[in-house]
Amino acid sequence: MFAALGDPTRLAIFDRLADGKPRSISVLSDDADMTRQAVTKHLRVLEAAGLVQNHRVGRESQYAFCPEQLAEARAYLDQVAGRWESALMRLKSFVEDGEA
Amino acid sequence: MFAALGDPTRLAIFDRLADGKPRSISVLSDDADMTRQAVTKHLRVLEAAGLVQNHRVGRESQYAFCPEQLAEARAYLDQVAGRWESALMRLKSFVEDGEA
DNA sequence: CGATTATGCAACTAAAAAGTTGCGTATTTG
DNA sequence: CAAATACGCAACTTTTTAGTTGCATAATCG
Numbered sequence: 001m002f003a004a005l006g007d008p009t010r011l012a013i014f015d016r017l018a019d020g021k022p023r024s025i026s027v028l029s030d031d032a033d034m035t036r037q038a039v040t041k042h043l044r045v046l047e048a049a050g051l052v053q054n055h056r057v058g059r060e061s062q063y064a065f066c067p068e069q070l071a072e073a074r075a076y077l078d079q080v081a082g083r084w085e086s087a088l089m090r091l092k093s094f095v096e097d098g099e100a
Numbered sequence: 101m102f103a104a105l106g107d108p109t110r111l112a113i114f115d116r117l118a119d120g121k122p123r124s125i126s127v128l129s130d131d132a133d134m135t136r137q138a139v140t141k142h143l144r145v146l147e148a149a150g151l152v153q154n155h156r157v158g159r160e161s162q163y164a165f166c167p168e169q170l171a172e173a174r175a176y177l178d179q180v181a182g183r184w185e186s187a188l189m190r191l192k193s194f195v196e197d198g199e200a
Numbered sequence: 201c202g203a204t205t206a207t208g209c210a211a212c213t214a215a216a217a218a219g220t221t222g223c224g225t226a227t228t229t230g
Numbered sequence: 231c232a233a234a235t236a237c238g239c240a241a242c243t244t245t246t247t248a249g250t251t252g253c254a255t256a257a258t259c260g
Contacts, residue, residue, distance in 0.1 A: 002111065006103030007248085018180045026206060036207080038249050056163035059206050059257035065184055070177060074236095077174045080118045084165055087120035109216085126236060136237080138219050145217095159227040159236050 001073055004049035009034070010042045012066075014051055022064035101173055104149035109134070110142045114151055114165075122164035 005011050025043065029036040043063050046052040050069035054061055056085060105111050113128060125143065129136040143163050146152040150169035154161055 002102045003106030003151065006106035008259085009103065015180065018183045018187075019178070020184055020191065024206075034248090035250060037251085039211095041248075056207095061207070067184055070181055074174060074177045074181070077170060077177070080115065081167065081170055083118045084120055084167055087118075091120065099215080109218085124236075134218090135220060137221085138239080139241095141218075156237095161237070 001049045001051070001068055004045050004051055007042070007045075009038075010046055013039070013042060014046060017052060017063065017065040020065055022062040024060040024062055026060070028063070101149045101151070101169055104145050104151055107142070107145075109138075110146055113139070114146060115130070117152060117165040118165065120165055122162040124160040124162055127153060128163070 005014060009032065013032075016028070017023065025036060025040055028043070029039045032039050043052065043054070047054055047063070051066055052063050053066045054063050056062070105114060109132065111114065113132075116128070117123065125140055128143070129139040132139050137151060143154070147154055147163070151166055152163050153166045154163050156162070
């Protein structure tokens with residue numbers, strides 16, 4: 001997941017889709033300075049990470065923002081931050097009260 | 101930043117340091133199944149991303165968790181989630197009230 | 201139906217990342 | 231002081247990732 005967002009191009013695409021509007025591959029390719037195929041690959045990576053969903057309509061394939069994995073990422077960061085904070089607390093009480 | 105956490109090895113190191121305890125390179129290398137040099141490189145990447153801090157003490161170089169960038173990542177994810185949510189709201193009111 | 205548009209697949213190239221090895225240097229420690 | 235420890239730098243190999251090109255196919259439009 002982090003790896004998927006780690007590429008600047010993918011992050012840009014993801015960010016763009018965050019307005020909820022689904023977009024076709026060619027639309028997304030238009031203002032990316034690279035080939036449609038390259039964009040396609042990035043979209044597949046985002047899809048594999050669960051950050052984006054795809055469904056074909058007629059001859060075009062629409063990619064849309066997908067919030068679930070995003071929540072998971074936030075949860076992970078919260079958890080890490082939480083662990084760190086509680087470690088700080090333990091350190092603090094150790095210093096204040098003398099060793100436990 | 102996402103790129104820094106995108107590598108499984110780095111994520112593991114980062115996760116491990118989240119308990120607040122600084123660790124030296126060799127300690128971190130011990131239970132990683134790769135060379136000390138490889139671990140060193142990963143630590144440098146994490147440091148460049150501001151996720152970890154380094155300071156030399158004696159002959160060893162201690163790496164410690166660094167929470168600031170973490171908060172930034174969370175902020176970004178919140179912002180994206182927020183944009184998506186408000187887009188949903190607009191869609192909802194559009195459907196309910198008829199077009200604006 | 202013929203042309204255009206939107207895409208997929210596969211093979212390829214190029215560039216970046218991950219990891220190793222060898223060697224040199226500072227710092228402890230017995 | 232000599233040996234062991236902890237590290238840094240640089241060159242190198244390997245593996246992945248990013249991106250391109252060429253060609254084929256399905257849907258749409260006049």
